[in-house]
Amino acid sequence: MVNEQGPESAQAPSPSDTSAAGTSGKRTPPAGTVQIVDHALLVLKTIAEADRPRGLRELSRDLDISKSSTQRILTSLERVGLAVVDENSRKYVIGPAALTLAWRHAANSDLVSAASEATARIAASTGETACVSAVVDGRRVTVYEVESSQPLRLITGVGRPYSLFSGATGRVLLSMLPEDHLKHLVSEHVSTTGATDATEISHRVAAARDQGYAFSRGEWIMGGCGVAVPIATQGTVTAALSIYGPEARLAEPRMADLVPLLQDAAAQIAIRWRQPA
Numbered sequence: 001m002v003n004e005q006g007p008e009s010a011q012a013p014s015p016s017d018t019s020a021a022g023t024s025g026k027r028t029p030p031a032g033t034v035q036i037v038d039h040a041l042l043v044l045k046t047i048a049e050a051d052r053p054r055g056l057r058e059l060s061r062d063l064d065i066s067k068s069s070t071q072r073i074l075t076s077l078e079r080v081g082l083a084v085v086d087e088n089s090r091k092y093v094i095g096p097a098a099l100t101l102a103w104r105h106a107a108n109s110d111l112v113s114a115a116s117e118a119t120a121r122i123a124a125s126t127g128e129t130a131c132v133s134a135v136v137d138g139r140r141v142t143v144y145e146v147e148s149s150q151p152l153r154l155i156t157g158v159g160r161p162y163s164l165f166s167g168a169t170g171r172v173l174l175s176m177l178p179e180d181h182l183k184h185l186v187s188e189h190v191s192t193t194g195a196t197d198a199t200e201i202s203h204r205v206a207a208a209r210d211q212g213y214a215f216s217r218g219e220w221i222m223g224g225c226g227v228a229v230p231i232a233t234q235g236t237v238t239a240a241l242s243i244y245g246p247e248a249r250l251a252e253p254r255m256a257d258l259v260p261l262l263q264d265a266a267a268q269i270a271i272r273w274r275q276p277a
Contacts, residue, residue, distance in 0.1 A: 039065050040073045045137075047083055048098065049161055053091035111239055112144045114272035115231070118265040119241070120146050126258060128245035129155050132231065132269070133169050135238045138185055140164050140173055143239075154224050154244040165189050165201065168214035168228035172240040175209035176230050213259045217247065225250035229262045232270040241266045
């Protein structure tokens, strides 16, 4: 899902924001981890990814963490600036200290460093928004973005999570995952939404893998189009390069013409990403 920017800004809801809790739900911390730390990080992620302020009771209920533990976690997060509470509603949103963490990640990320120059060139040469996305906790997240200079443009927003099951970028990222991981995500998606056939998803992902690219048209916003190509997988990070724009400028013949340009840029990014710091 994207934001559409024109003379007046407009924001469309993200397909991943189908519930206030995002993809949190009830989870059991894996063996070998510290439970209170897992719980604190889960509360922080849920607040950060929610499309509205979250209250103590609903966080406790949705995350299956005791109310007393949730309260202590929220108090700690608030104390260090990672959460902010509204004194009237007693509901929480992400705090300003999270900006520092995001800035430090962007400044120190090997992927961002490797991608920044090529992504800027793609945005300049195509006239459309160019971005690098990665798989994070079963969703796609934009880690770097260069906005189009056009008055009417599409943007994703760095750091915001979106569904892997909508749009060209999601299909390309899914096509790069190990088969067992892909099957797990598809099964989870189908059981959660109940709206999409697993076989159809698998076929579309396989097509993106075979072609080495994917197109999307009107999947996340009416009139919005996207082209995505794989970059590479390094360790646990799987990344793709994409451009987004309105249908008026990204008809299918033009999207096809842009694939080689994107693939060349992705190859350059992959080479730089693999180089030691």
